[in-house]
Amino acid sequence: MMGIEAITGRYVTVEVEGRALRIYFEEAGQGRPVLCLHTAGADTRQWRHLMNDAEVTAANRLIAFDMPWHGKSLPPEGFQTEEYLLTTEAYIETILAVIDALGLERPVLAGCSMGGRIALQLAALHPGRFSGFIAIEASDFQPAWYDIDWFHRPDAHGGEMGAALVSANISPHAPDVERWNTLWMFMASGPGVFRGDLSFYTKDDSLIGRLGRIDTAKTPVHIIVGAYDLTCTPEDAQRTADAIPGATLAVMDELGHFPMSEHPEGFRPFFIEALAKMPAGKARAEAAA
Amino acid sequence: MIDQLAMMQARLNATPHLLRLGRLFCETVLLSVDGDEYYLTFEKGRLEAITPGPSRKTPYRFALLTDAEALAEFWRPVPKPGFHDLFGLVKMGRGQVAGDILSLVKNLRFFKEFMALPREMAKEAA
Numbered sequence: 387m388m389g390i391e392a393i394t395g396r397y398v399t400v401e402v403e404g405r406a407l408r409i410y411f412e413e414a415g416q417g418r419p420v421l422c423l424h425t426a427g428a429d430t431r432q433w434r435h436l437m438n439d440a441e442v443t444a445a446n447r448l449i450a451f452d453m454p455w456h457g458k459s460l461p462p463e464g465f466q467t468e469e470y471l472l473t474t475e476a477y478i479e480t481i482l483a484v485i486d487a488l489g490l491e492r493p494v495l496a497g498c499s500m501g502g503r504i505a506l507q508l509a510a511l512h513p514g515r516f517s518g519f520i521a522i523e524a525s526d527f528q529p530a531w532y533d534i535d536w537f538h539r540p541d542a543h544g545g546e547m548g549a550a551l552v553s554a555n556i557s558p559h560a561p562d563v564e565r566w567n568t569l570w571m572f573m574a575s576g577p578g579v580f581r582g583d584l585s586f587y588t589k590d591d592s593l594i595g596r597l598g599r600i601d602t603a604k605t606p607v608h609i610i611v612g613a614y615d616l617t618c619t620p621e622d623a624q625r626t627a628d629a630i631p632g633a634t635l636a637v638m639d640e641l642g643h644f645p646m647s648e649h650p651e652g653f654r655p656f657f658i659e660a661l662a663k664m665p666a667g668k669a670r671a672e673a674a675a
Numbered sequence: 676m677i678d679q680l681a682m683m684q685a686r687l688n689a690t691p692h693l694l695r696l697g698r699l700f701c702e703t704v705l706l707s708v709d710g711d712e713y714y715l716t717f718e719k720g721r722l723e724a725i726t727p728g729p730s731r732k733t734p735y736r737f738a739l740l741t742d743a744e745a746l747a748e749f750w751r752p753v754p755k756p757g758f759h760d761l762f763g764l765v766k767m768g769r770g771q772v773a774g775d776i777l778s779l780v781k782n783l784r785f786f787k788e789f790m791a792l793p794r795e796m797a798k799e800a801a
Binding site: 616 | 752754780784
């Protein structure tokens, strides 16, 4: 597609854990706010296809931001002597700080992989800040079958190794161009960032005991999972959905772990279906009143 | 299997981007299929030798152990879920990685694309 896209990008500085963080965010569309979270080791570019989808953005304002250390968001001051290890607490604080800074009123939260995991944490811990949750390739907990230290070492390129590893999660139905655009983000991520994300994703199992407290009557939860996802399998997603009373689940037979990025056309109908399950603008306003 | 490996060898050695990715890869890899051993000797990314086993005296850096049925599905243009990646085979219990796994991970893209060459050839033939 030639020409200028509808997506616009800006920066916002927020405070998380007492430190200033310069965050890059993008948005497109108007209407109901939908905050989109990228996966581990990647950035906002994963959402660009949906943000360029006129049918989606006609009534939805899609906003995505790069987590600190990712994409065009900087790491915090002093990072050069710091070991990046994402925690549930910092992740939640960052998301809530971005929502406050952008003045978003009860957005729908759509997150993929670790973004889906934190979406479910927020559904349990801060439901009043959101109107609903779309948890993509999301599950209660995934222990690592690999050594996360592989991806940050002085004698090898962590990004290239990380990309080669996560290629296991991309569906063979994905168009080649989008497979490689998806992997490029992993190849280009900062040193130790994928490892630090995986630390959160593969070591923090605190969500398991919280799933039962999610009230889907107030904030719906819809989980979407791809059959070619080796990390969060349909069985993992089903187990998670079963633990959340009222949660719904859709299985995508031809997609993998990065559906919005690896195979935009294949994912599109599932995302539109998910949006339809979320409260509309008017209902959100009434629920908030 | 030996014919298949010979075709993979010819294809690898004629694929510039794989030779570039594998330019530092000088190792012997054991591929075991239904218990039949094949020692694959790579030199600067080129597959220089395919030596059938069994052998108890051939050192290897890492090994991939699997079965012919799983490999046949892995090599289809569009494999079933789980069969689409070497680590999928491992996760399903249809494959095992042994030896120096870090050496495999450092050269993961190279080795995965080498192992998937028959899939590329099947796509071209379709």
